Amino acid sequence: MKGFRHQSVNIIISFLVLFLAASCEAWKDDPDYIGTWQCNETIIANDMVYSTTRTIVFTKKTYEETYVIKRENSSTITAIIGTRGSIARSRSNLVFELKELGTCVPDNMEVCTEAVQWFGEGSFYWTDNIDYFEKKVTGVFEVDGTTLRLSRDLNNDKDFEDTGEDVTFEMI
Secondary structure: OHHHHHHHHHHHHHHHHHHHHHHHHHHHHOOOEEEEEEEEEEEEEEEEEEEEEEEEOOOOOOOOOOOOOOOOOOOOOOEEEEEEEEEEEOOOOEEEEEEEOOOOOEEEOOOOEEEEEEEOOOHHHHHHHHOOOOOEEEEEEEEEOOOOEEEEEOOOOOOOOOOOOOOEEEEE
């Protein structure tokens, strides 16, 4: 009987330790980067001026980024480039792992709408476009109030100096 009671106490203590350890995980603050962030820029390509809106949505373990391109002073969307996948964090580093590529959904006149269609590995769209993307990208981030500075080595050349690799977003 004494051995049974001792074993019961050990089981209860073990259960409490596991329960408290799991509960402590829930007490941790969410990372600063969680939320919806946006950056608006003007770019020039082939003597054409474009307005771009880059929106990135972070959860604790995922991201979804859309890059909407319009001709300047026009509401017509020229293109949408989308990426989404998982993220892993260590200190101020983020590792982005690409899982899906996105593009705009055309209307009945073949004009881009704001809707995004997502394609995973093995799909025709993925196969045709994955060569333009890196499947795994490392970046660093800094959050100051409602501003997120995100630097990513999008072409894995060991720097953040290429166009679009060092971006400042505002929380929306």
